[in-house]
Amino acid sequence: MMNIDDIITAREKMMGTVHQTNLEYSSTFSKLTNNEIYLKLENLQKTGSFKVRGAFNKVHSLTDEELKRGVIAASAGNHAQGVAFSASALNIPCTIVMPKGAPISKIQATENYGAKVVLEGETFDDANNYARHLQQETGATFIHAFDDEGVIVGQGTIGLEILEQLPDVDAVVCPIGGGGLIAGIATAIKEINPNVKIYGVQTSAVPSMKRSVAERNPIMVNALPTMADGIAVKKPGDKTFEIVQNYVDDIVLVDEMEIARTMLLLLERNKLLVEGSGAAALASLIYGKLPLENKNVVCLVSGGNVDVNFISKIIERGLVESGRYSTFKVILNDKPGELEQLLHELAVTDANIRRVIHHHAGKDVLPGYVQVEISVETRNKAHIEQIDWMLKEKYMHVEFI
Structure with missing residues (x-):
């Protein structure tokens, strides 16, 4: 069986080729989670991930x-x-x-x-x-993606770096797909300092390792669509499952909305482009899934390989979920000045209009009326509620999308 000496040897082998990635302290996420949060930036690794x-x-x-x-x-x-x-x-x-x-x-x-x-x-x-x-x-x-001792040993080099970069680390939070990453890190850290807590995070769309640990046997789960494709593994490995059972303290789940919001936060606050699986660990802390408070916590940002076409979708989805972007439909009389009046009333609320579309035909549009679809930038959900109240006071058939 692999051990800490194998991981040390692997680290020596990859020196000069594989980067030792930075461990970056984040004051933003520390305040949000009431912990001291450090991000292990494997999204800046060669090839864009820890793999x-x-x-x-x-x-x-x-x-x-x-x-x-x-x-x-x-x-x-x-x-x-x-x-x-x-x-x-x-x-x-x-x-x-x-x-x-x-x-x-x-x-x-x-x-x-x-x-x-x-x-x-x-x-x-x-x-x-x-x-x-x-x-x-x-x-x-x-070359198996995770259920191979050579692969697990290679991923374990991250654990050695964490212990050197933050000797007083209390907990490490790591995304889990097949389990190779957390198995390697947990082996390295627990064999040197068993007091450090190791937590795994999976997407609720594919909770294979969490379900397997609960049933004490690697099992296959049904996979739902997820933006965290890097951890969308329906069945964990036999080797990784055994290590996770021995060394990982708990596994929690995050959903798609939590992942999307965290991706946006990392991009906006820390200027880090992170893929869905790379945001999962931090999402678990932001949304209170782990029993950690006032601890030195390392979150694995496991990768940053995001399809360019997907970035705009994540940004829009994150903005909608955080109450900073909204779309609604309203029925107006189809005559001059009606749209101008609506836009003026929106301007009074400080909503920034991004798009206006007229629908002169539709099941809800009677002759002499027009349905207007408007997308606006907003400050937060309270701002959207203010707009909703204003519109419903003045207009019939208001629908927020």
Whole structure:
């Protein structure tokens, strides 16, 4: 079984190639959570996520015969880039199977490292099954995304860095998909300082590790759509499950709204572009999922590979959820001056108008009337309630979307 000496050896192996990422104190999130919050910025790691650590350690531990056959892996995106980067450094063939819905940015980045990308299935588990099939056909060496000791050991190097950067750390909060990241970190930290609490965070859309721990056996769960594709794993690994059982103190869940709001907060307050899985750990603290107060807490920001087309959707969704953007429909008389009067009344409330659309036809629009759809920037939910009250006092058929 792997141990702390293996993790120390892995760290020596990757020095000069894999970054030691910064541990950044955040006064904003410390105030929000009533803790001292430190962000471990693996979103600034080479290839944009922590995954390169495990992939690099595993690939550079292969025999010459295994390297000759090339490597193959399945990934939602981040492990793909880590394996492709590591394979390109050794100039060996690399095939990556990714789910069909993988972000375009992750697909392109993987191809840019020289890997052949095959799109198969709807989830990581589908892609993983197909990659196993290809591996049997080609004889390539399979690099598992999480359930492999070499990969787990590589991820554990983060734990060593945390203990050096913050010796008096009280707790570490880490996202969980298949469990490779938290298994490595927990092994490193608990074997050096067992008093440090280790907490895992999953999306409520795919709570595979939490359910497995509750049932004391790795189980398959149904996967709902989630923006946290990096932790959307329907069944944890056998090796990672055993380590999590031994070393992880608790696992909590966050939902899609909490993830979206946290992504927006990280972008707005800390100028950090973070993917859904990378925001999950911090979301659990912001929304009070963990019994921590006045503690030195490290949150793993595990990755920052966000599809550019997805960023605007996250920003808009986060603004809506925080009460800073709203859309409503109102029925007006279809005559001059009606719209001008409505816009004036909105201006009095200090709402900033972003979009106006006229609907002259529709099931709720009678002859002689027009339905106006207006999107506005607002300060908060109380501001939206003020606008709602004002509109319903003056107009019929007001509907907030």
